[in-house]
Amino acid sequence: MSTGSGSHPPTDGGVTLEFHGAAQGVTGSMHILHLPGGPVALDCGMFQGRREEARQLNESFPKSCHALKSVLLSHAHIDHSGRIPGLVRKGFRGPIHATDATTDLCDVMLADAAHIQEEDARFWNEKRARTPKEQIRPLYTLDDARAARRLFRSADYNTPVEFADGATVTYYEAGHILGSACMLVQLTRPRPVRLLYTGDLGRFDIPILRDPTCPLPAADYLITESTYAGRRHDDPTDMRRRLVAIIKDAVAAGGKVIIPSFSVGRTQHLLYELANAFADKSLEPLPIYVDSPLSVNATDVFKHHPECYDEQASSFWRHEGDLFGHCCIRYITSVDESKSLNSLGEPCVIIAASGMCENGRILHHLKNNIEDPRNAVVIVGYMAQHTLGRRIVERRDELTIFGRLYRLLCRVEILNGFSAHADSRDFTRLLAPLASGLKAAFCVHGENAQLEAMRQILLSAGCPAVHIPAPGEVFPLE
Numbered sequence: 431m432s433t434g435s436g437s438h439p440p441t442d443g444g445v446t447l448e449f450h451g452a453a454q455g456v457t458g459s460m461h462i463l464h465l466p467g468g469p470v471a472l473d474c475g476m477f478q479g480r481r482e483e484a485r486q487l488n489e490s491f492p493k494s495c496h497a498l499k500s501v502l503l504s505h506a507h508i509d510h511s512g513r514i515p516g517l518v519r520k521g522f523r524g525p526i527h528a529t530d531a532t533t534d535l536c537d538v539m540l541a542d543a544a545h546i547q548e549e550d551a552r553f554w555n556e557k558r559a560r561t562p563k564e565q566i567r568p569l570y571t572l573d574d575a576r577a578a579r580r581l582f583r584s585a586d587y588n589t590p591v592e593f594a595d596g597a598t599v600t601y602y603e604a605g606h607i608l609g610s611a612c613m614l615v616q617l618t619r620p621r622p623v624r625l626l627y628t629g630d631l632g633r634f635d636i637p638i639l640r641d642p643t644c645p646l647p648a649a650d651y652l653i654t655e656s657t658y659a660g661r662r663h664d665d666p667t668d669m670r671r672r673l674v675a676i677i678k679d680a681v682a683a684g685g686k687v688i689i690p691s692f693s694v695g696r697t698q699h700l701l702y703e704l705a706n707a708f709a710d711k712s713l714e715p716l717p718i719y720v721d722s723p724l725s726v727n728a729t730d731v732f733k734h735h736p737e738c739y740d741e742q743a744s745s746f747w748r749h750e751g752d753l754f755g756h757c758c759i760r761y762i763t764s765v766d767e768s769k770s771l772n773s774l775g776e777p778c779v780i781i782a783a784s785g786m787c788e789n790g791r792i793l794h795h796l797k798n799n800i801e802d803p804r805n806a807v808v809i810v811g812y813m814a815q816h817t818l819g820r821r822i823v824e825r826r827d828e829l830t831i832f833g834r835l836y837r838l839l840c841r842v843e844i845l846n847g848f849s850a851h852a853d854s855r856d857f858t859r860l861l862a863p864l865a866s867g868l869k870a871a872f873c874v875h876g877e878n879a880q881l882e883a884m885r886q887i888l889l890s891a892g893c894p895a896v897h898i899p900a901p902g903e904v905f906p907l908e
């Protein structure tokens with residue numbers, strides 16, 4: 431196999447794969463499969479990180495997107511789905527194929543993303559009103575998100591869906607968030623090709639969700655995420671005990687526990703663990719505030735898809751009822767209610783969006799609480815480079831929030847066992863059995879050391895060629 435020359439996919443009727451987002455990076459997942467009938471996108475995710483840089487990346491789509499026929503979506507996380515309304519704004523009207531639960535989650539997530547874009551533009555334009563700088567427009571609006579919603583086509587797991595002439599996609603459980611899937615693309619024309627794209631690969635034994643499909647189907651080519659390919663996570667089954675211990679310590683000190691959390695997935699896992707801790711009496715009742723309108727809506731989607739639950743969650747659902755409805759849990763939707771949390775004097779847990787602390791209500795809770803040593807910030811998710819979340823993980827002495835410096839004096843606890851991303855053991859278990867049957871693999875969605883670790887896992891399992899594609903790089907699939 432030869433590496434393509436860059437930004438010009440061959441147009442000789444062959445099949446090629448072009449890499450964009452999450453190529454030698456972590457956010458903005460998007461890979462373009464060029465078929466004789468036109469290009470198809472695997473995911474269409476948003477870039478996150480440095481504000482200006484991310485904004486530019488999110489505004490510009492690869493040239494080939496003008497002719498895009500359809501989008502195959504692995505899961506609803508915004509770094510995989512978040513640019514879909516932007517694509518629609520630029521004229522895309524093709525179908526977006528996704529599982530049923532992903533479709534429902536995107537319904538609430540893309541509307542929320544549009545709201546954030548509109549608010550963000552308003553905030554910066556107000557700031558800029560005092561300067562001669564040009565006004566900025568939101569990346570997309572709620573109308574664009576609604577238009578995108580109408581293009582979704584729901585699919586069942588394990589059932590091939592034809593998305594182009596001679597081309598099907600089949601969704602396999604990825605065990606990452608509700609509705610997440612590894613996608614097997616099978617082409618019969620112009621020649622038989624099987625391409626497996628992991629999306630984000632989940633883990634075994636994480637709360638609520640079924641385990642990833644194991645073994646995954648055989649393929650000729652593999653695109654795999656690599657987020658934690660070189661790391662070992664803590665045991666997910668120990669997370670409840672550790673979370674309860676942190677909360678008890680904070681309660682004893684009279685402090686609060688602030689948890690920045692992705693509204694979709696991680697928040698529901700946390701609520702389920704807390705509901706279990708209340709049920710088995712390992713934790714005394716205390717107020718749990720879920721401060722995110724998106725979490726409220728996403729939790730409703732979780733309630734409507736019990737078919738995606740694992741054995742234990744199904745059993746809890748049958749015996750205890752609603753997984754997320756404990757009387758201590760209070761869902762906050764209005765801005766006034768959110769502000770009222772600032773003046774709370776008693777110990778409590780506040781779970782707030784957004785995941786990487788880049789925007790959303792978490793910023794207010796951080797600025798109000800990180801200078802009090804009685805409090806704890808609990809990091810339960812991945813924090814990309816150049817995000818406020820990463821600076822908290824690094825325990826910087828001072829943090830800038832809303833343009834002001836704050837001292838980081840509270841405790842910072844890292845619970846990486848809540849991660850819903852595969853670690854080195856999971857990757858080896860799930861992908862090593864496929865490796866020797868592949869013609870080539872492509873490692874994406876990882877920082878350099880993790881991409882290299884993924885390459886080593888696949889090479890040592892017998893994969894004949896492993897690439898770490900650069901943005902814009904094109905490869906023929908033969």
Ligand SMILES: [Zn+2]
Pocket residue numbers: 505507510606630
């Ligand atoms: Zn994800």
